Amino acid sequence: MMANITDYMHELGINARQAAQALVKATTAQKNKALQCIAGQLADAKETIQQANQQDLINGKKNGLSSALLDRLELTDARLEGMITGVKQVIALADPVGAIRDLKYTSSGLQIGKMRTPIGVIGMIYESRPNVTIDAAALCLKSGNAIILRGGSEAIHSNKAIAACIQQGLQQANLPAHCVQLVNTTDRQAVDLLITMPEYVDVIIPRGGKSLIQRISEHAKVPVIKHLDGVCHIYVDQYADLAKACKVAVNAKCYRYGICGAMETLLVDQAVAEKFLPIVAQQFIEKGVELRGCERTLSYLPTINKATEEDWFTEYLAAILAVRVVDNIEQAISHINYYGSHHTDSIITENTESVRRFLAEVDSSSVMHNTPTCFADGFEYGLGAEIGISTDKLHVRGPVGLEGLTTEKYIVLGDGQTRG
Amino acid sequence: MMANITDYMHELGINARQAAQALVKATTAQKNKALQCIAGQLADAKETIQQANQQDLINGKKNGLSSALLDRLELTDARLEGMITGVKQVIALADPVGAIRDLKYTSSGLQIGKMRTPIGVIGMIYESRPNVTIDAAALCLKSGNAIILRGGSEAIHSNKAIAACIQQGLQQANLPAHCVQLVNTTDRQAVDLLITMPEYVDVIIPRGGKSLIQRISEHAKVPVIKHLDGVCHIYVDQYADLAKACKVAVNAKCYRYGICGAMETLLVDQAVAEKFLPIVAQQFIEKGVELRGCERTLSYLPTINKATEEDWFTEYLAAILAVRVVDNIEQAISHINYYGSHHTDSIITENTESVRRFLAEVDSSSVMHNTPTCFADGFEYGLGAEIGISTDKLHVRGPVGLEGLTTEKYIVLGDGQTRG
Numbered sequence: 001m002m003a004n005i006t007d008y009m010h011e012l013g014i015n016a017r018q019a020a021q022a023l024v025k026a027t028t029a030q031k032n033k034a035l036q037c038i039a040g041q042l043a044d045a046k047e048t049i050q051q052a053n054q055q056d057l058i059n060g061k062k063n064g065l066s067s068a069l070l071d072r073l074e075l076t077d078a079r080l081e082g083m084i085t086g087v088k089q090v091i092a093l094a095d096p097v098g099a100i101r102d103l104k105y106t107s108s109g110l111q112i113g114k115m116r117t118p119i120g121v122i123g124m125i126y127e128s129r130p131n132v133t134i135d136a137a138a139l140c141l142k143s144g145n146a147i148i149l150r151g152g153s154e155a156i157h158s159n160k161a162i163a164a165c166i167q168q169g170l171q172q173a174n175l176p177a178h179c180v181q182l183v184n185t186t187d188r189q190a191v192d193l194l195i196t197m198p199e200y201v202d203v204i205i206p207r208g209g210k211s212l213i214q215r216i217s218e219h220a221k222v223p224v225i226k227h228l229d230g231v232c233h234i235y236v237d238q239y240a241d242l243a244k245a246c247k248v249a250v251n252a253k254c255y256r257y258g259i260c261g262a263m264e265t266l267l268v269d270q271a272v273a274e275k276f277l278p279i280v281a282q283q284f285i286e287k288g289v290e291l292r293g294c295e296r297t298l299s300y301l302p303t304i305n306k307a308t309e310e311d312w313f314t315e316y317l318a319a320i321l322a323v324r325v326v327d328n329i330e331q332a333i334s335h336i337n338y339y340g341s342h343h344t345d346s347i348i349t350e351n352t353e354s355v356r357r358f359l360a361e362v363d364s365s366s367v368m369h370n371t372p373t374c375f376a377d378g379f380e381y382g383l384g385a386e387i388g389i390s391t392d393k394l395h396v397r398g399p400v401g402l403e404g405l406t407t408e409k410y411i412v413l414g415d416g417q418t419r420g
Numbered sequence: 421m422m423a424n425i426t427d428y429m430h431e432l433g434i435n436a437r438q439a440a441q442a443l444v445k446a447t448t449a450q451k452n453k454a455l456q457c458i459a460g461q462l463a464d465a466k467e468t469i470q471q472a473n474q475q476d477l478i479n480g481k482k483n484g485l486s487s488a489l490l491d492r493l494e495l496t497d498a499r500l501e502g503m504i505t506g507v508k509q510v511i512a513l514a515d516p517v518g519a520i521r522d523l524k525y526t527s528s529g530l531q532i533g534k535m536r537t538p539i540g541v542i543g544m545i546y547e548s549r550p551n552v553t554i555d556a557a558a559l560c561l562k563s564g565n566a567i568i569l570r571g572g573s574e575a576i577h578s579n580k581a582i583a584a585c586i587q588q589g590l591q592q593a594n595l596p597a598h599c600v601q602l603v604n605t606t607d608r609q610a611v612d613l614l615i616t617m618p619e620y621v622d623v624i625i626p627r628g629g630k631s632l633i634q635r636i637s638e639h640a641k642v643p644v645i646k647h648l649d650g651v652c653h654i655y656v657d658q659y660a661d662l663a664k665a666c667k668v669a670v671n672a673k674c675y676r677y678g679i680c681g682a683m684e685t686l687l688v689d690q691a692v693a694e695k696f697l698p699i700v701a702q703q704f705i706e707k708g709v710e711l712r713g714c715e716r717t718l719s720y721l722p723t724i725n726k727a728t729e730e731d732w733f734t735e736y737l738a739a740i741l742a743v744r745v746v747d748n749i750e751q752a753i754s755h756i757n758y759y760g761s762h763h764t765d766s767i768i769t770e771n772t773e774s775v776r777r778f779l780a781e782v783d784s785s786s787v788m789h790n791t792p793t794c795f796a797d798g799f800e801y802g803l804g805a806e807i808g809i810s811t812d813k814l815h816v817r818g819p820v821g822l823e824g825l826t827t828e829k830y831i832v833l834g835d836g837q838t839r840g
Contacts, residue, residue, distance in 0.1 A: 021757070024781055098780060106802045110791055115779065119813055202813055223643070223814050244836040251838035337441070346832075359535065359831055360518060361444055371530055371834030380839070381830065382526045393539055393622055394643050395815040398830040410801065410818040411779055412766075414791030416664040418671035419800070 005185065009193040012148050013200025015178035016121040020146040022176050024118060028095040030173060031142055038169030039087040042134070045165050046080055052161035053130070060154050072129050073155055083134045083162075086385060090138040093384040096402045097144045100411065111413040116406045118144030120202040123194045124387070125150045125216065127208040130158035136205075137166050137180045139387050143405035146179050148201065150194055152208075153186035160184065195220040205400075207388050225400065228391045229315040230260030230343035232373040235332040235358070237349035238271035244370060245348040246280050252346070252372035254287050258317050260389060261344050261376035265312060265322040267332045270296065273325045277301055281323075289319045296325035312339040329354055333361050340364065343391055344376040344398075365391060365398035425605065429613040432568050433620025435598035436541040440566040442596050444538060448515040450593060451562055458589030459507040462554070465585050466500055472581035473550070480574050492549050493575055503554045503582075506805060510558040513804040516822045517564045520831065531833040536826045538564030540622040543614045544807075545570045545636060547628040550578035556625075557586050557600045559807050563825040566599050568621065570614060572628075573606035580604065615640040625820075627808050645820065648811045649735040650680030650763035652793040655752040655778070657769035658691035664790060665768040666700045672766070672792035674707050678737050680809060681764050681796035685732060685742040687752045690716065693745045697721055701743075709739045716745035732759040749774055753781045760784065763811055764796040764818075785811060785818035 023031075042049070053075040060070050075083075096116050103113030122145050126132045133149055140147040151159040163182035170177050183190045195204050195216055204224045206216045217224050234252050236245045252263035268276055277300040284291055291297075292307040301323075311322040312335070326332045329347075336345050346368035347358040359367050366376045376399065378386025383401025390396050396404035443451075462469070473495040480490050495503075516536050523533030542565050546552045553569055560567040571579040583602035590597050603610045615624050615636055624644045626636045637644050654672050656665045672683035688696055697720040704711055711717075712727035724743075731742040732755070746752045749767075756765050766788035767778040779787050786796045796819065798806020803821025810816050816824035 024783070104802070106800065108795070108800060110795065110800075112801050115787075117780075117783070120783070223812075241836070247838060248836055251840065255839050355833075360537075361441075363444070363537070363540070364829065366830040366832055367535075368832040369834060370836050371832050372838055374839050375528070375530065375832060375834075375837075376830075380526065380528060380530075381532050381832075382524070392643075393827050397827060407813050407817060409784065410786040410796075412786055412788040412791050412795060412801075413775075414789060414795075416661070416668055416790050417795075418667060418675075418792055419794050420671065420675045 005187055005189050006193060008185070009183075009190060009197065010200070012181050012183065013121070013197050015181060016146040016148055017200055019176040019178040020118065020120050023141075023144045023146060023179055026144065026175060030175065031095065031144070032091050034141060034170050034173035034175050035087050035091045035138060037172040038138070038166050039084050041165035041169045041172075042080070042084050042087070042162070045161065049080065049158065049161040049165070050075055052157040055157045056155055063154070065154060069154070073158070075130060075158060079131060083131050086131075086135055087138045089384050090142050093142060093402060095142065096406050103411070108419070109414070109417050113411055114408040115411045116408050119405060119407050120145060121200060122147045122405065123150070123201040123204045123222065124148070125191055125194065125204065125206045125208070125212070127152040127212065130155045130162060132207060133159045133162045133182070134166065135385055136387055139385055139402060139405060141179060143402045145405055148181050148183065148194060150183040150191055156186055191216070192219065195222055195224075198222050205388055223395070225388065225390050225396065225404075226392050227260075227388045229341045230262070230376070231264050231313065231315050231339065231341040232261060232343055232376070233265045233267055233336045233340055233345045234263050234373060235267040235326070235329070235336070235345070235347050236269060236272060236276060237329060237347055237351065237354045238269040239351035239354055240269075240272060240348040241350055242272060242276050242279070245276060246283065248346070248348055248370065248372045249280055250283050250287070252374050253284065253289060253321055255372065255374040257319055259374060261374045262317065263321070263373050264314065264316055265324065265339070267324050267326050267335060268297075269329070269332070270325050270327055273297070274300055277323070284321060287319070289321050292320065292322050294324040297323045315341065329357060333358065337363050341391060343389070344368065344373045346371050346373050365389070425607055425609050426613060428605070429603075429610060429617065430620070432601050432603065433541070433617050436566040436568055436601060437620055439596040439598040440538065440540050443561075443564045443566060443599055446564065446595060450595065451515065451564070452511045454561060454590050454593035454595050455507050455511045455558060457592040458558070458586050459504050461585035461589045461592075462500070462504050462507070462582070465581065469500065469578065469581040469585070470495055472577040475577045476575055483574070485574060489574070493578070495550060495578060499551060503551050506551075506555055507558045509804055510562050513562060513822060515562065516826050523831070528839070529834070529837050533831055534828040535831045536828050539825060539827050540565060541620060542567045542825065543570070543621040543624045543642065544568070545611055545614065545624065545626045545628070545632070547572040547632065550575045550582060552627060553579045553582045553602070554586065555805055556807055559805055559822060559825060561599060563822045565825055568601050568603065568614060570603040570611055576606055611636070612639065615642055615644075618642050625808055643815075645808065645810050645816065645824075646812050647680075647808045649761045650682070650796070651684050651733065651735050651759065651761040652681060652763055652796070653685045653687055653756045653760055653765045654683050654793060655687040655746070655749070655756070655765070655767045656689060656692060656696055657749060657767055657771065657774045658689040659771035659774055660689075660692060660768040661770055662692060662696050662699070665696065666703065668766070668768055668790065668792045669700055670703050670707070672794050673704065673709060673741055675792065675794040677739055679794060681794045682737065683741065683793050684734065684736055685744065685759070687744050687746050687755060688717075689749070689752070690745050690747055693717070694720055697743070704741060707739075709741050712740065712742050714744040717743045735761065749777060753778065757783050761811060763809070764788065764793045766791050766793050785809070
């Protein structure tokens, strides 16, 4: 068995490399045609996909999946329509490949600039939601990358049905079916192999729980674009418009508790704490949010629970909010950089000096002004779609769309110049 | 001892993180002042530095260093002047930090764009040449990064003397001395620790032999910007101007044999081989370059040696050149992508369709047209200086200057918008 799965994964790798070479040559029109064909195949295969999905749902119930997980797994009519719409949206996005920037003459008479190119082969490891299969495939295809998909075992039938549509669409458009390959086994060894084949895979994008991502990062021999937790902050500056601050803070927490852009800690400048805290606390309590405060917060809100050191580090993804009163913007920035996860943080202020400092000094993938942190999302950012949100510093930070799936090479144009 | 070196490296890490926070706040003027002060300190300490360098040279001779290595180690007056000039050139470069691009309104009324920021803490591991100490420090300082330097044991006295000047210059400009730290021990464990402290170090840049870089990549728990070998090609297309092709090919090989941008394999289209090979071969043979050819090459140049499969993979860094006749541009591109090291490759042609294909399909950090590959160099590319040449695909490819030492974060500017 060991030899079989190794051979199988290497075969996927070789196929992917070959497909990637074909994709580098594909024109934007060809790639768009393939996406159009894939959308058509998905529309035609709705029933087949939903039958496969039923099988996953039945197995999931048998295996005791929680109702939340079963809900994420289900491909309703609306979700299938959403998948098809998603593919069409990717068609409408500009093709990043081949874009040339900063092409300038140097003193030696050469023209030197940078050209955007595909990365090559992407390995995607994800859990639960089968719609990731099509979202990831569409983005990789448009950006000229081959992709090897490893979905969760609980969605294997749904994923296989979707992947079949994708491969049919690719062939219809005269592109290799191997541009998009799904690992067809739920054997865990497949993941261990996928993340240790730098000869076939250029980057791994994991989407799932923190433990999955940490395990992958720990063992990968291929670069990983990580999406770790979002311990996001809103800092209400001494110069904040408090009505705006209240509206933004409540939206940042309550838009949806379970997303990585949800605010987990509210920092309030001591100059406005007395006035602001009772107002905002009332709104949170009305919405059923449990508040946990520092000592100074408790002096204004004596009925709430006390926050521990651990609370400042915690991504609740739930109706719980840590609240701390800080001395000034300096302390707010220090708190965010120390306790936060470098995901998304926002300042509420009407003072331009505070904005400048916060934007420059907060070391997060998204830094915001007068904006709720829950806006951290590729679609909201105008990327069209996202394959994940990077909490890494190198290559790409924040929501990863088409540009993040590409790299740049130097182009050097001369006319027989020589050096020396 | 183990505990001591661990403590020492962690101390360097903590110091670097603190210094990086100060550097994020530093203005361009402050950073330039520090560079100016460092240049001044170097000028004042010439004698001290050369005394330290003498000690390294004496030890090197005792330890049997080759004359080539001793030459690289020596800090002559001219090289010291060059170091000072280098620092002044970095002052003149534009500060990349804080640059904002693509700031646009989205449909939700937010302004979203990207701001360039320092990476944080760079770990630099290098061998032999002590001038890397100052080059790397100047580039990291200008790009707002703290740096931990680990030079070769053979240059430890020279490096300490240079690092002392740098730290004095930093303090003179009211920046923390810990912005630039040199590992003051030659213990090899220091390297193992430096590459496994992601809490303190954001990226490792190794400069040295292939085995050093591979060992670091294998064991690092921190992203590595690798500079591996340069198996660079020139492809003489069927539409080449053969006089130009000859001039460029000779320069690409003979400008300097030992640089990574030197041509190692010459590919000649079969349509022009009969005419081109005898002319170019004569020039190479006159310059003492050994030619190793494929069978078709041998039919035109019967006196040269036969190339083996291994030759196509080899970075000679010497007066040896592999020569292959290819059927067409298709085969040339396949050869380069398969046997090459994705460093720098050039096409010689007067045909625009050939240029378009070559630039798009060759998967290398620099792709060139009518230009000798030996131009692959940060200074020639107008970067002012380079900290290395990346053969990696993610984050940065090709010569790495100030921009490659930075990353980007999203900035999101609103006025109280809410999501939902």
